[in-house]
Amino acid sequence: MLYGAKRTENKRGVEYTVQTHSGNAAEDTKTWTCPFCRILISKGTPHVVAWDERGSDGRRHFHSECWKKFQGPML
Numbered sequence: 001m002l003y004g005a006k007r008t009e010n011k012r013g014v015e016y017t018v019q020t021h022s023g024n025a026a027e028d029t030k031t032w033t034c035p036f037c038r039i040l041i042s043k044g045t046p047h048v049v050a051w052d053e054r055g056s057d058g059r060r061h062f063h064s065e066c067w068k069k070f071q072g073p074m075l
């Protein structure tokens with residue numbers, strides 16, 4: 001299973017939907033770059049997927065530690 005339970009988090013008045021991700025991709029070539037530190041998330045590294053009220057099309061993958069530090073806005 002790729003995704004864990006969904007939860008919501010509020011950062012500076014913006015509601016984010018947050019889900020854990022196992023780090024395993026359906027396609028081997030898929031990679032993600034964390035928008036907070038701009039470093040690639042290594043394959044197989046559990047991390048966080050989050051999106052704001054604009055919807056899951058705008059979801060971003062963050063390192064778990066980076067998500068804790070992130071205060072928005074989601075670009």
Ligand SMILES: [Zn+2]
Binds near residue numbers: 034035036038039063
């Ligand atoms: Zn990061």
